[in-house]
Every structure is written in C-alpha cells, then in structure tokens.
Amino acid sequence: MRYLPFPTDKKIALDSAGKGVLTIQGNVKLVKLADGRIVYRPESGAGSQEITYNTVTNPRGSKVIDITLADGSKVWLNAGSSVTYPVAFVGKERKISIIGEAYFEVTHNAAMPFKVNKGDLEVQVLGTHFNVNAYDDETDINVTLLEGSVNVSKGNASGLLKSGQQAQINSDPLTGSGQVKVVKGVDIEEVMAWKNGRFQFKEIDIQTILRQVARWYDADVVYEGGIPERTFSGEVSRNANFSQLSRILEASKINISIEGRKITVRP
Numbered sequence: 454m455r456y457l458p459f460p461t462d463k464k465i466a467l468d469s470a471g472k473g474v475l476t477i478q479g480n481v482k483l484v485k486l487a488d489g490r491i492v493y494r495p496e497s498g499a500g501s502q503e504i505t506y507n508t509v510t511n512p513r514g515s516k517v518i519d520i521t522l523a524d525g526s527k528v529w530l531n532a533g534s535s536v537t538y539p540v541a542f543v544g545k546e547r548k549i550s551i552i553g554e555a556y557f558e559v560t561h562n563a564a565m566p567f568k569v570n571k572g573d574l575e576v577q578v579l580g581t582h583f584n585v586n587a588y589d590d591e592t593d594i595n596v597t598l599l600e601g602s603v604n605v606s607k608g609n610a611s612g613l614l615k616s617g618q619q620a621q622i623n624s625d626p627l628t629g630s631g632q633v634k635v636v637k638g639v640d641i642e643e644v645m646a647w648k649n650g651r652f653q654f655k656e657i658d659i660q661t662i663l664r665q666v667a668r669w670y671d672a673d674v675v676y677e678g679g680i681p682e683r684t685f686s687g688e689v690s691r692n693a694n695f696s697q698l699s700r701i702l703e704a705s706k707i708n709i710s711i712e713g714r715k716i717t718v719r720p
C-alpha cells in the first residue's frame with residue numbers, strides 16, 4: 454500500500470483513495486486524478502509562507518507513482534523509493550530529497566533553482582529532465598541527464614552533465630568522501646526502462662538484476678553456494694507476473710527456485 458504521510462502523522466492511502474481533492478494544505482490542494490496521478494494545485498491568494506513538507510513513499514512491490522508538484526514539475530517514483538518535498542515552493546530555491554529512484558521533469562525557473570538531495574549528494578538544475586538512482590543497496594548513485602544540463606556535487610567533488618551523460622558517484626567507506634565520474638554515451642533506454650514499464654539489461658550481473666526484481670515484486674533473494682559470475686542481457690515487461698519472470702531467468706541457465714516471495718539462487 455502506498456501512503457502519503459503528513460507532518461501531523463495523518464496518512465492518505467493513495468491506492469484506495471478515490472479521485473478528487475484528497476486534502477487542502479494552506480493554499481494548495483492535493484488532487485488524485487482519474488488516471489491515478491497525484492497533483493498539487495496552488496489556489497489563488499497569497500496563502501501561508503510557512504514551508505510544509507510531504508513525503509510520498511512507494512514501497513517495494515508497488516507500481517510507479519506519477520506526482521505533479523506545486524510548481525508544475527513532475528516526479529515519477531520507482532518501487533522501494535520515497536520523495537520529500539514542500540507542499541508549495543517559497544524562497545530562493547526548490548529543494549527536495551529522495552531515497553531510491555526517481556525521474557524528474559523540472560519546470561524552468563531561473564530565479565529558483567531546483568535541487569535534489571540524497572545525503573550530502575546534491576543535483577542542481579534550473580529546468581530539465583533527469584533520472585536519479587540512489588538506492589541504499591547499490592554501490593554507486595547514478596544521475597543520468599536526458600536533456601538540458603545539471604550540476605552534481607558530493608562533498609568537494611562535482612561534475613557538470615550534458616544531455617546523454619551520466620554522473621556515477623561513489624563514496625569512500627572510511628572517509629565518506631565522494632567521487633563524481635562523468636560517463637558519456639549512456640544507454641538512455643536501459644536507464645529509463647523502469648519508467649517505461651520494462652526490465653532491460655545489457656551485460657548486467659545477476660545480483661544487480663535481482664535487486665531490481667526484489668524491489669518490483671517485493672521479494673527476498675537468497676544465494677546458496679557461489680554466485681554466478683556471468684553477465685546477462687534481456688528485456689521483459691514489468692507487467693509479467695513473478696513466475697513468468699522466473700522462467701525467463703531459468704532459460705538463461707540460472708538455477709532459481711521460488712517459494713512464495715523468496716527467490717533462491719543455486720550454483
């Protein structure tokens with residue numbers, strides 16, 4: 454179940470909520486459209502200048518959430534992810550934070566930069582389209598730019614991205630200091646497959662694949678014995694059920710068994 458918790462500990466269950474106005478916060482209405490999208494609609498009038506934050510949490514096993522923020526910027530939230538943001542943007546910046554993976558289409562506003570944070574990582578833009586993969590169980594944080602330009606910084610390290618480039622950020626486990634590596638020629642289709650309803654892999658190791666599978670189907674993965682060191686390529690719809698996906702993986706000569714939501718991988 455997907456929830457939108459408020460600072461007062463009030464929660465709205467997004468899956469079961471009917472269409473229409475869900476709540477009013479200050480001069481902003483929270484609306485659920487007929488297609489399931491969540492939209493913040495500012496009302497006329499000055500309203501309160503106090504900053505109120507909401508958090509949308511999309512648990513493992515849930516479909517992608519589509520949110521329109523008060524400034525018109527759009528956020529798509531992958532399974533096992535959350536985003537925290539102001540109900541209305543005031544001041545000199547638009548600042549939000551994420552856990553997991555999200556794709557952004559940011560409304561241009563040169564007077565109010567849009568900033569996305571994960572810990573001490575910051576992505577700053579004026580208006581553009583980009584994807585942030587920042588799951589806690591992944592080694593790197595990847596920021597991929599589809600159009601425009603963004604500045605990515607972590608500690609004293611930074612990098613400027615242009616369209617089609619990706620910043621790969623990792624941290625020293627001892628010092629916590631970051632490194633920002635800019636990579637060109639990224640496969641945008643593979644990066645954005647999750648938003649477009651697909652699993653898509655090109656020469657990817659089985660652990661990386663199964664981390665994605667575990668989030669989407671809310672499954673637990675157990676490795677018995679050695680972990681296959683081969684890489685795999687393939688594509689399948691995210692609408693495929695759990696058993697269909699397991700047959701595809703088994704066809705790649707991986708010894709997999711499934712009991713409920715437990716995936717066991719054997720040599």
